[in-house]
Amino acid sequence: MHALARVQEWYGPHSSTAAEWPVDALMMAKGNRTISVILPARDEESTVGDIVSVIRRDLVERTPLVDEILVVDSNSTDATAERAREAGARVVAQNQVLPHLPPLTGKGEALWKGVAASGGDIVVFIDADLRSFGAHYVSGLVGPLLVDSDIHFVKATYERPYIGADGSTQQGGGGRVTELVARPLLNMFWPELAGFAQPLGGEYAARREILEQLPFATEYGVEFGLLVDLLQLVGLDAMAQVDLGHRTHTHQSMTALGRMAGQIMHTAWSRLERQGRVLASEPPAHTLLQFGLEGQAGLVDVAVAERPPLASLVLQEDLA
Numbered sequence: 001m002h003a004l005a006r007v008q009e010w011y012g013p014h015s016s017t018a019a020e021w022p023v024d025a026l027m028m029a030k031g032n033r034t035i036s037v038i039l040p041a042r043d044e045e046s047t048v049g050d051i052v053s054v055i056r057r058d059l060v061e062r063t064p065l066v067d068e069i070l071v072v073d074s075n076s077t078d079a080t081a082e083r084a085r086e087a088g089a090r091v092v093a094q095n096q097v098l099p100h101l102p103p104l105t106g107k108g109e110a111l112w113k114g115v116a117a118s119g120g121d122i123v124v125f126i127d128a129d130l131r132s133f134g135a136h137y138v139s140g141l142v143g144p145l146l147v148d149s150d151i152h153f154v155k156a157t158y159e160r161p162y163i164g165a166d167g168s169t170q171q172g173g174g175g176r177v178t179e180l181v182a183r184p185l186l187n188m189f190w191p192e193l194a195g196f197a198q199p200l201g202g203e204y205a206a207r208r209e210i211l212e213q214l215p216f217a218t219e220y221g222v223e224f225g226l227l228v229d230l231l232q233l234v235g236l237d238a239m240a241q242v243d244l245g246h247r248t249h250t251h252q253s254m255t256a257l258g259r260m261a262g263q264i265m266h267t268a269w270s271r272l273e274r275q276g277r278v279l280a281s282e283p284p285a286h287t288l289l290q291f292g293l294e295g296q297a298g299l300v301d302v303a304v305a306e307r308p309p310l311a312s313l314v315l316q317e318d319l320a
Ligand SMILES: O=c1ccn([C@@H]2O[C@H](COP(=O)(O)OP(=O)(O)O[C@H]3O[C@H](CO)[C@@H](O)[C@H](O)[C@H]3O)[C@@H](O)[C@H]2O)c(=O)[nH]1
Pocket: 039, 040, 041, 042, 043, 044, 072, 074, 105, 106, 107, 110, 126, 127, 128, 129, 199, 200, 201, 202, 203, 220, 221, 222, 223, 224, 249, 250, 251, 252, 260
Protein backbone atom coordinates (compact mmCIF):
# COMPACT_ATOMS: atom_id res chain seq x y z
CA MET A 1 0.00 0.00 0.00
CA HIS A 2 1.27 3.49 -0.83
CA ALA A 3 2.49 5.28 2.34
CA LEU A 4 0.02 8.14 2.02
CA ALA A 5 -2.89 5.73 1.57
CA ARG A 6 -1.65 4.07 4.76
CA VAL A 7 -1.69 7.46 6.54
CA GLN A 8 -5.24 8.06 5.33
CA GLU A 9 -6.35 4.66 6.60
CA TRP A 10 -4.68 5.32 9.98
CA TYR A 11 -5.80 8.90 10.44
CA GLY A 12 -9.55 8.56 11.16
CA PRO A 13 -9.52 5.75 13.74
CA HIS A 14 -6.44 7.18 15.48
CA SER A 15 -7.40 10.85 15.72
CA SER A 16 -9.53 12.52 18.36
CA THR A 17 -9.96 15.83 20.16
CA ALA A 18 -9.37 16.56 23.83
CA ALA A 19 -13.13 17.16 24.28
CA GLU A 20 -13.72 13.48 23.54
CA TRP A 21 -11.86 12.53 26.75
CA PRO A 22 -13.76 13.99 29.73
CA VAL A 23 -11.92 13.60 33.02
CA ASP A 24 -14.77 11.82 34.84
CA ALA A 25 -14.94 9.10 32.20
CA LEU A 26 -11.17 8.73 32.32
CA MET A 27 -11.29 8.27 36.10
CA MET A 28 -13.54 5.25 35.55
CA ALA A 29 -11.19 3.84 32.92
CA LYS A 30 -8.04 4.49 34.94
CA GLY A 31 -8.45 1.65 37.45
CA ASN A 32 -5.34 1.20 39.54
CA ARG A 33 -2.93 2.53 36.92
CA THR A 34 -0.84 5.55 37.84
CA ILE A 35 -0.04 8.63 35.75
CA SER A 36 3.08 10.82 35.95
CA VAL A 37 3.33 14.21 34.29
CA ILE A 38 6.91 15.24 33.54
CA LEU A 39 7.90 18.82 32.72
CA PRO A 40 11.44 19.43 31.43
CA ALA A 41 12.39 22.97 32.40
CA ARG A 42 15.42 25.14 31.69
CA ASP A 43 14.96 28.71 32.88
CA GLU A 44 11.17 28.66 32.82
CA GLU A 45 10.44 30.58 36.03
CA SER A 46 7.79 32.71 34.30
CA THR A 47 5.60 29.79 33.16
CA VAL A 48 6.36 26.58 35.06
CA GLY A 49 4.48 27.55 38.26
CA ASP A 50 1.21 28.28 36.45
CA ILE A 51 1.32 24.99 34.55
CA VAL A 52 2.01 22.96 37.69
CA SER A 53 -0.74 24.82 39.59
CA VAL A 54 -3.36 24.00 36.95
CA ILE A 55 -2.43 20.30 36.94
CA ARG A 56 -2.44 20.21 40.72
CA ARG A 57 -5.78 22.01 41.09
CA ASP A 58 -7.72 20.30 38.28
CA LEU A 59 -6.14 16.86 37.98
CA VAL A 60 -4.88 16.09 41.48
CA GLU A 61 -7.10 17.93 43.99
CA ARG A 62 -10.39 18.27 42.06
CA THR A 63 -10.15 14.86 40.38
CA PRO A 64 -7.23 12.56 41.15
CA LEU A 65 -6.34 11.60 37.57
CA VAL A 66 -2.65 12.50 37.94
CA ASP A 67 -0.53 10.76 40.58
CA GLU A 68 2.78 12.56 40.17
CA ILE A 69 3.94 15.94 38.85
CA LEU A 70 7.67 15.92 38.26
CA VAL A 71 9.67 18.92 37.08
CA VAL A 72 13.15 18.11 35.80
CA ASP A 73 15.25 21.18 36.42
CA SER A 74 17.53 21.23 33.41
CA ASN A 75 20.47 23.23 34.79
CA SER A 76 18.36 26.37 35.22
CA THR A 77 20.03 29.56 36.36
CA ASP A 78 16.76 31.21 37.41
CA ALA A 79 14.09 30.36 40.02
CA THR A 80 12.50 27.53 37.99
CA ALA A 81 12.96 24.94 40.76
CA GLU A 82 11.53 27.21 43.49
CA ARG A 83 8.49 28.23 41.37
CA ALA A 84 7.79 24.59 40.51
CA ARG A 85 8.13 23.44 44.12
CA GLU A 86 5.91 26.25 45.45
CA ALA A 87 3.23 25.24 42.94
CA GLY A 88 3.29 21.66 44.20
CA ALA A 89 5.60 19.70 41.92
CA ARG A 90 8.36 17.34 42.95
CA VAL A 91 11.54 18.78 41.50
CA VAL A 92 14.66 16.85 40.55
CA ALA A 93 17.86 18.33 39.23
CA GLN A 94 18.73 16.72 35.89
CA ASN A 95 22.30 15.89 36.90
CA GLN A 96 21.23 14.41 40.25
CA VAL A 97 19.22 11.62 38.61
CA LEU A 98 21.36 8.50 37.99
CA PRO A 99 24.35 10.52 39.28
CA HIS A 100 26.83 7.71 38.58
CA LEU A 101 26.44 8.39 34.82
CA PRO A 102 28.43 11.21 33.23
CA PRO A 103 25.90 14.00 32.65
CA LEU A 104 24.69 14.94 29.17
CA THR A 105 22.85 18.11 28.24
CA GLY A 106 19.66 19.22 26.61
CA LYS A 107 15.98 18.47 26.51
CA GLY A 108 16.30 14.80 25.58
CA GLU A 109 18.50 14.25 28.62
CA ALA A 110 15.90 15.98 30.83
CA LEU A 111 13.14 13.69 29.51
CA TRP A 112 15.19 10.50 29.90
CA LYS A 113 16.13 11.46 33.45
CA GLY A 114 12.48 12.31 34.07
CA VAL A 115 11.37 8.84 33.04
CA ALA A 116 14.07 7.35 35.29
CA ALA A 117 13.00 9.47 38.27
CA SER A 118 9.24 8.99 37.94
CA GLY A 119 7.02 6.03 38.66
CA GLY A 120 3.73 6.26 36.74
CA ASP A 121 2.52 3.48 34.46
CA ILE A 122 1.63 6.20 31.95
CA VAL A 123 4.00 9.10 31.38
CA VAL A 124 2.89 12.47 30.00
CA PHE A 125 5.42 15.04 28.81
CA ILE A 126 4.46 18.71 28.88
CA ASP A 127 6.81 21.57 27.98
CA ALA A 128 7.30 24.07 30.78
CA ASP A 129 7.30 27.15 28.53
CA LEU A 130 3.66 26.86 27.41
CA ARG A 131 1.52 29.98 27.63
CA SER A 132 -1.70 28.26 26.55
CA PHE A 133 -1.72 25.30 28.93
CA GLY A 134 -4.99 23.83 30.20
CA ALA A 135 -5.78 20.61 32.06
CA HIS A 136 -7.27 19.24 28.81
CA TYR A 137 -3.70 18.90 27.51
CA VAL A 138 -3.08 16.11 30.01
CA SER A 139 -6.52 14.48 29.94
CA GLY A 140 -6.58 14.56 26.13
CA LEU A 141 -3.20 12.85 25.88
CA VAL A 142 -3.95 10.08 28.37
CA GLY A 143 -7.46 9.39 27.02
CA PRO A 144 -6.58 6.93 24.24
CA LEU A 145 -4.04 5.17 26.47
CA LEU A 146 -6.56 4.63 29.25
CA VAL A 147 -9.36 3.28 27.08
CA ASP A 148 -7.56 1.38 24.34
CA SER A 149 -4.96 -1.21 25.30
CA ASP A 150 -3.70 -1.33 21.68
CA ILE A 151 -2.49 2.29 21.85
CA HIS A 152 0.99 2.83 23.29
CA PHE A 153 1.79 6.41 22.32
CA VAL A 154 -0.26 9.58 21.87
CA LYS A 155 1.02 12.78 20.31
CA ALA A 156 -0.63 16.20 20.49
CA THR A 157 -1.58 18.37 17.59
CA TYR A 158 -2.72 21.98 17.78
CA GLU A 159 -2.74 25.28 15.94
CA ARG A 160 0.54 27.08 16.46
CA PRO A 161 0.58 30.83 15.88
CA TYR A 162 3.76 32.87 15.89
CA ILE A 163 3.56 35.64 18.48
CA GLY A 164 5.93 38.51 17.70
CA ALA A 165 7.91 40.47 20.29
CA ASP A 166 5.32 43.26 19.88
CA GLY A 167 2.49 40.83 20.66
CA SER A 168 1.30 40.56 17.05
CA THR A 169 -0.08 37.15 16.09
CA GLN A 170 0.59 35.34 12.84
CA GLN A 171 -1.82 32.42 12.52
CA GLY A 172 -0.06 29.24 11.41
CA GLY A 173 3.33 30.99 11.65
CA GLY A 174 4.69 28.91 14.55
CA GLY A 175 6.60 25.68 14.33
CA ARG A 176 9.29 26.94 11.96
CA VAL A 177 11.65 23.97 12.39
CA THR A 178 8.69 21.65 12.04
CA GLU A 179 7.72 23.09 8.68
CA LEU A 180 11.21 23.61 7.23
CA VAL A 181 13.04 20.54 8.54
CA ALA A 182 11.08 17.88 10.39
CA ARG A 183 8.07 17.56 8.11
CA PRO A 184 10.08 17.36 4.88
CA LEU A 185 12.41 14.76 6.45
CA LEU A 186 9.53 12.63 7.70
CA ASN A 187 7.78 12.75 4.34
CA MET A 188 11.00 11.82 2.55
CA PHE A 189 12.06 8.92 4.72
CA TRP A 190 9.25 7.87 7.06
CA PRO A 191 6.09 8.88 5.16
CA GLU A 192 3.91 6.70 7.40
CA LEU A 193 4.52 9.36 10.07
CA ALA A 194 3.33 12.19 7.82
CA GLY A 195 -0.07 12.25 9.54
CA PHE A 196 1.47 13.60 12.76
CA ALA A 197 0.73 17.27 12.25
CA GLN A 198 3.08 18.50 15.00
CA PRO A 199 5.93 15.99 15.07
CA LEU A 200 8.20 18.27 17.14
CA GLY A 201 5.59 19.30 19.71
CA GLY A 202 6.68 18.66 23.28
CA GLU A 203 3.35 17.27 24.50
CA TYR A 204 2.86 13.51 24.25
CA ALA A 205 2.14 10.49 26.42
CA ALA A 206 3.18 6.85 26.39
CA ARG A 207 3.15 3.69 28.42
CA ARG A 208 6.23 3.41 30.64
CA GLU A 209 7.05 -0.09 29.44
CA ILE A 210 7.41 1.30 25.90
CA LEU A 211 9.40 4.39 26.87
CA GLU A 212 11.86 2.22 28.75
CA GLN A 213 12.57 0.24 25.58
CA LEU A 214 13.50 3.30 23.52
CA PRO A 215 16.81 5.15 23.18
CA PHE A 216 16.52 8.90 23.84
CA ALA A 217 18.44 11.30 21.60
CA THR A 218 19.59 14.21 23.73
CA GLU A 219 19.21 17.93 22.96
CA TYR A 220 16.34 18.69 20.55
CA GLY A 221 16.65 15.41 18.64
CA VAL A 222 14.47 13.64 21.16
CA GLU A 223 10.99 14.07 19.64
CA PHE A 224 12.09 13.21 16.11
CA GLY A 225 14.05 10.17 17.32
CA LEU A 226 11.18 8.88 19.46
CA LEU A 227 8.65 9.09 16.61
CA VAL A 228 10.89 7.19 14.20
CA ASP A 229 11.87 4.59 16.80
CA LEU A 230 8.26 4.13 17.95
CA LEU A 231 7.17 3.43 14.39
CA GLN A 232 9.70 0.62 14.31
CA LEU A 233 8.99 -0.67 17.83
CA VAL A 234 5.19 -0.56 18.08
CA GLY A 235 3.97 0.29 14.55
CA LEU A 236 1.68 3.06 13.34
CA ASP A 237 -1.55 1.49 14.59
CA ALA A 238 -0.31 1.70 18.19
CA MET A 239 0.22 5.45 17.81
CA ALA A 240 -2.55 8.05 18.08
CA GLN A 241 -2.97 11.79 17.76
CA VAL A 242 -5.15 14.14 19.84
CA ASP A 243 -6.07 17.69 18.93
CA LEU A 244 -5.57 19.96 21.95
CA GLY A 245 -6.78 23.09 20.18
CA HIS A 246 -4.23 25.85 20.45
CA ARG A 247 -0.61 26.13 21.59
CA THR A 248 1.49 29.17 22.31
CA HIS A 249 4.93 29.12 23.87
CA THR A 250 8.14 31.13 24.24
CA HIS A 251 9.74 31.37 20.79
CA GLN A 252 13.48 30.86 20.42
CA SER A 253 15.72 32.99 18.21
CA MET A 254 16.45 32.03 14.61
CA THR A 255 20.04 31.07 15.50
CA ALA A 256 18.82 28.80 18.32
CA LEU A 257 16.37 27.21 15.87
CA GLY A 258 19.24 26.72 13.40
CA ARG A 259 21.02 24.65 16.04
CA MET A 260 17.82 22.73 16.72
CA ALA A 261 17.46 22.03 12.99
CA GLY A 262 21.04 20.73 12.89
CA GLN A 263 20.36 18.42 15.84
CA ILE A 264 17.21 17.09 14.20
CA MET A 265 19.05 16.40 10.93
CA HIS A 266 21.72 14.51 12.86
CA THR A 267 19.05 12.47 14.61
CA ALA A 268 17.40 11.64 11.27
CA TRP A 269 20.78 10.66 9.83
CA SER A 270 21.52 8.35 12.76
CA ARG A 271 18.18 6.58 12.26
CA LEU A 272 18.75 6.23 8.51
CA GLU A 273 22.14 4.65 9.21
CA ARG A 274 20.75 2.39 11.93
CA GLN A 275 17.96 1.22 9.66
CA GLY A 276 20.56 0.41 7.00
CA ARG A 277 19.13 2.94 4.56
CA VAL A 278 22.28 5.00 4.04
CA LEU A 279 25.89 4.00 4.02
CA ALA A 280 28.17 6.93 4.85
CA SER A 281 31.62 7.16 3.30
CA GLU A 282 32.39 9.59 6.12
CA PRO A 283 30.29 10.80 9.07
CA PRO A 284 28.38 14.08 8.69
CA ALA A 285 30.08 17.12 10.24
CA HIS A 286 28.56 18.17 13.53
CA THR A 287 29.84 21.72 13.52
CA LEU A 288 27.61 24.54 12.34
CA LEU A 289 29.03 27.93 11.39
CA GLN A 290 26.43 30.57 12.15
CA PHE A 291 26.38 34.29 11.47
CA GLY A 292 24.86 36.62 14.03
CA LEU A 293 22.88 39.79 13.41
CA GLU A 294 25.98 41.92 13.10
CA GLY A 295 27.66 39.38 10.89
CA GLN A 296 29.82 37.88 13.67
CA ALA A 297 30.51 34.24 12.94
CA GLY A 298 30.43 31.50 15.55
CA LEU A 299 30.98 27.79 15.39
CA VAL A 300 28.55 25.61 17.36
CA ASP A 301 28.34 21.87 17.86
CA VAL A 302 25.05 20.24 16.85
CA ALA A 303 26.05 16.66 17.63
CA VAL A 304 23.36 14.63 19.36
CA ALA A 305 24.42 12.11 21.98
CA GLU A 306 22.07 9.31 22.92
CA ARG A 307 20.89 7.57 26.07
CA PRO A 308 20.20 3.84 25.82
CA PRO A 309 16.78 2.35 26.63
CA LEU A 310 16.32 2.57 30.39
CA ALA A 311 15.36 -1.10 30.46
CA SER A 312 18.83 -2.07 29.18
CA LEU A 313 20.44 0.03 31.90
CA VAL A 314 18.45 -1.64 34.65
CA LEU A 315 19.39 -5.05 33.22
CA GLN A 316 23.09 -4.13 33.09
CA GLU A 317 22.97 -2.89 36.69
CA ASP A 318 21.17 -6.05 37.82
CA LEU A 319 23.89 -8.16 36.20
CA ALA A 320 26.75 -6.10 37.66
O1 LIG B 1 18.34 21.93 27.63
C1 LIG B 1 17.11 22.05 27.68
C2 LIG B 1 16.36 22.73 26.71
C3 LIG B 1 14.99 22.82 26.86
N1 LIG B 1 14.38 22.28 27.94
C4 LIG B 1 12.91 22.42 28.12
O2 LIG B 1 12.24 21.75 27.09
C5 LIG B 1 11.02 22.41 26.78
C6 LIG B 1 10.97 22.74 25.30
O3 LIG B 1 12.13 23.49 24.96
P1 LIG B 1 12.07 24.81 24.09
O4 LIG B 1 13.41 25.42 24.08
O5 LIG B 1 10.92 25.63 24.52
O6 LIG B 1 11.80 24.20 22.65
P2 LIG B 1 10.97 24.79 21.42
O7 LIG B 1 11.65 25.91 20.76
O8 LIG B 1 9.62 25.02 21.89
O9 LIG B 1 11.03 23.48 20.46
C7 LIG B 1 10.05 22.59 19.97
O10 LIG B 1 10.75 21.59 19.24
C8 LIG B 1 11.66 20.84 20.02
C9 LIG B 1 12.35 19.83 19.10
O11 LIG B 1 11.51 18.79 18.77
C10 LIG B 1 10.92 20.14 21.14
O12 LIG B 1 11.87 19.50 21.96
C11 LIG B 1 10.10 21.15 21.95
O13 LIG B 1 9.35 20.46 22.91
C12 LIG B 1 9.19 21.90 21.02
O14 LIG B 1 8.39 22.82 21.69
C13 LIG B 1 10.97 23.67 27.66
O15 LIG B 1 10.20 23.39 28.79
C14 LIG B 1 12.42 23.86 28.03
O16 LIG B 1 12.62 24.54 29.26
C15 LIG B 1 15.10 21.59 28.88
O17 LIG B 1 14.54 21.07 29.84
N2 LIG B 1 16.45 21.48 28.74
